[in-house]
Amino acid sequence: MIEHVLQTLPQVVIDGLALGAVYAIVALGYTMVYGILELINFAHGEIFMTGAFVGTALFLSFSAFGWLSSMPMLLSLLLVLVATSIVTGLLGMGIERVAYRPLRSAPKLITLITAIGISFLLQDFVRFITELKKGNYILTGPSLFTGQVSISASSIWSGFHDASVKSSFFIVLVTAVVMMVTLDFFVNKTKWGMAMRAVAQDRETAALMSVNVNKVIALTFFIGSALGGATGVLFAIQYGTIDPYIGFILGLKAFTAAVLGGIGNIRGAMFGGIVLGLLEMFAAANLPIISNGILGAEYKDVFAFSILIMVLIFKPEGLFGKVSIEKV
Amino acid sequence: MKKWLNVLEQNKRLQAIVIAVYIVVTFISLYLAQKSVVAFLLLLSSLLLLHFTTFSHRVKWVIGIVVLSVLLPLAASQGEAYQSYMEVATLVGIYIAMALGLNIVVGLAGLLDLGFVAFFAIGAYTYGIFATTQANNFMPFGQYPLSGESFWVFLIIGCIVAAIFGILLGIPVLRVKGDYLAIVTLGFGEIIRIIFNNLDKPINITNGAMGLASVQPPKLFGLEFMYPSQFYYVVLVILLLTIFVVRRLEYSKIGRAWKAVRENEIAAQAMGIPLVRTKLMAFAVGASFSGMMGVVFAAKQTFVDPTSFTLLESITILVMVILGGMGSVPGVILGAALVTILNLQVLTELTNWLNQLSLSGVVSIPDALSPAKMQRFIFGVILILFALYRPQGLLPAKNPRFDEKELKSGATNMVDGKEGAKDVYFNG
Structure with missing residues (x-):
């Protein structure tokens, strides 16, 4: 049994890293908004989904115009990523302006309800447009970066089997790392990042220190949503087929990742995402073997969810979070 | 307009005339025009009108029960559409009871539960498994399916099982901050669906995605409740009981504790309300209503499968509560009725109508819309x-x-005080 687990390990790690990178960046959106507003932005999973659709639509129209073949692949990827980020970033800002800002002093329950409303609205809107244009709401993008690369893990240790990866894996990983490093730099080293941290710490005091709180919150939503949308594009490239309902479960898991890393903590969210992706792929590959066929791979969602419950029971502040004390 | 309404509010006799005329007119129009969904809905909305009258509560209840149990079935019974009307009315009843359960969790205790349909599924499967041959697969003793008479016992069992699951889910989650609850329940709803979808191996418990077919209909004294027109009365009785219980709960000690927790957790705790226990109680009570209606649903549909229990269903019930008014029993009843009728009648009628229009070439509506x-x-x-x-x-x-x-003078006159209190109960 252990032998088999070890044999598949290289493949599991590679798949897990790709999935984990997606979780990590989506988790960033949850954690940034939660850190600043103490609000679970339910619509974030849908922003990710919208990003996937916008990106795929751009790729499709690029290939319809014949641009895909006439310009370098990486350039078109970059163009699509930037365009999608801007679209979803503005979408996130708009959502904040319309649905969250008027309710900032309302009970939290009400804000959560608008968040769910927004997420339903987005799902149906995307379904509607896709179905109108394509006749079917399940969309398959052009296949890009499909070259297979074989990693000879058996040369490292003979117990491993060789793993094979699509070249899109490297695209996903590199882009994700670049985005995370840039964000980390932005939050920790720039003036606007400092303003964001100040607002997250204490909104009123930050306002007294002449930080424009509304602008900072809008910026947070823009960045979080832009990253989420760009991740959607990466997801579409890596997995090919998308539908308007992918955002829900994925958002749930990314939120789990954010909780795992300590909600409100940006580096924690990155770490939590990677860990969750690895664990989930490990579970998907090995659950049937470990449980002697009782639990199939379809229980991997259940597995991710039980991690959330475990974290909430034993370490609700997450791996890197601070314990918060509520004061009256 | 306002003046007229004022006059109407002052004069009970006028109100009686208006509502009597309304009921009679809608009754006759449904009786004569069987296919008219509008007449059916108008007759139903006489209950809303009744809600706004200033009669005493006993009178309101009596009129309401008469309309629902005699007039509505009688008026609808004259044509072919009888069973489909009763089907709609039955489903409205089931959803009202569920929405009332969610109202306890969201409206009274202020906990956002997005996986409410999970408890509904648990109730439905509890009855579904034992009222089909499915239970033979894993139960070491007994003969299955159980007969339809066990339905009445399963109403209670469904309640208890769902409440246990509610507590099991609540224990870890209710200790941490409130917002996590929403997302964990969201996950829970999805997980329960996945589990039911895959629990056909290694032991076949739920029959997986195939679902459970030919669930036994309920039976009482040898009478089988097969058709929606018969089932309607089962649901009506359960619904009336539910409304009664919910009303009593709302103004009981625990109900007031729920409201206190909703308004301010820390203040409530300072007043000596055990926070976790109160929240768990809300969770369990809400879940048990849902579980009970799950049993009813399984018996009514005679078919259970995982696709009936998606996130969309949970959100539908939430919409009922929000639309009607969180914490308001009449509001939630109205919200549930509106949403269910919108779902079952209005949307399908509109779709049919649009399809006909596009067939005849007047306008062309894309299928996506x-x-x-x-x-x-x-x-x-x-x-x-x-x-x-x-x-x-x-x-x-x-x-x-x-x-x-x-209240102070009532202390010397206990009888009056109790009368007064009772009135308050039903005024809410």
């Missing part, structure tokens, strides 16, 4: 608009007002 597919859009819009502009819902919850002087 067909109203039956727009549920998510409509629910999303309702949630956003109501949360932004009318968070208290269509019929807002009213807190009972107590007159200090009256």
Whole structure:
């Protein structure tokens, strides 16, 4: 049994890293908004989904115009990523302006309800447009970066089997790392990042220190949503087929990742995402073997969810979070 | 207009005439025009009219029960559409009872539960497994299916099983901050569906995605409740009981504790309310209503499968509560009725109508826009608009007002005090 687990390990790690990178960046959106507003932005999973659709639509129209073949692949990827980020970033800002800002002093329950409303609205809107244009709401993008690369893990240790990866894996990983490093730099080293941290710490005091709180919150939503949308594009490239309902479960898991890393903590969210992706792929590959066929791979969602419950029971502040004390 | 309404409010006899005329007219129109869905809905909405009259509560209840148990079935029974009308009415009843359960969790205790349909599924499967041959696969003793007479026992069992699951889910989650609850329940709803979908191996318990077919209909004294027209009465009785229980709970000690927790957790704790236990109680009670209606649903559909228990269902019930008014029993009843009828009647009728229009070539509506597919859009819009502009819902919850002087004088006159209190109970 252990032998088999070890044999598949290289493949599991590679798949897990790709999935984990997606979780990590989506988790960033949850954690940034939660850190600043103490609000679970339910619509974030849908922003990710919208990003996937916008990106795929751009790729499709690029290939319809014949641009895909006439310009370098990486350039078109970059163009699509930037365009999608801007679209979803503005979408996130708009959502904040319309649905969250008027309710900032309302009970939290009400804000959560608008968040769910927004997420339903987005799902149906995307379904509607896709179905109108394509006749079917399940969309398959052009296949890009499909070259297979074989990693000879058996040369490292003979117990491993060789793993094979699509070249899109490297695209996903590199882009994700670049985005995370840039964000980390932005939050920790720039003036606007400092303003964001100040607002997250204490909104009123930050306002007294002449930080424009509304602008900072809008910026947070823009960045979080832009990253989420760009991740959607990466997801579409890596997995090919998308539908308007992918955002829900994925958002749930990314939120789990954010909780795992300590909600409100940006580096924690990155770490939590990677860990969750690895664990989930490990579970998907090995659950049937470990449980002697009782639990199939379809229980991997259940597995991710039980991690959330475990974290909430034993370490609700997450791996890197601070314990918060509520004061009256 | 306002003047007329004022006059109407002052004069009970006028109210009686108006409502009697309304009921008679809608009754006759449904009786004569069997295919008219509008007449059916108008007759149903006489109950809403009744809600706004100033009769005493006993009178309101009697009229309401008469309309529901005699007039509505009688008026609808004259044509072919009888069973489909009763089907709609039965489903409305089931959803009202579920929405009342969710209202306890969301409206009274202020906990956002997005996986409410999981408890519904648990109830449905509890009855479904034992009322089909399915239980033979894993039960070491007994002969299955159990007969339809066991339905009445399963109403209670469904309650208890769902409540246990509610507590099991609540224990880890309710200790941490409130917002996590929403997302964990969301996950829970999805997980329960996945588990039911895959629990056909290694032991076949739920029959997986195939679902459980030919669930035994309930039986009482040898009478089988097979048709919607018969089932309607089962649901009606359960619904009346539910409304009674919910009303009593709302003004009981635990009900007031729920409201206190909703308004301010820390203040409630300072007043000596055990926070976790109160929240768990709300969770368990809400879940048990849902579980009970799950049993009813399984017996009514005679078929259970995982696709009936998606996130969309959970959100549908949430929309009912938000639309009607969180914490308000009449509001939630109205909200549940509106949403269910919108789902079952209005959207399908509109789709049919549009299809006919496009067939005859008047306008061409793309298939993507067909109203039956727009549920998510409509629910999303309702949630956003109501949360932004009318968070208290269509019929807002009213807190009972107590007159200090009256209460003090009531202390010397216990009988009057009790009478007064009773009136307050039903005024809410």
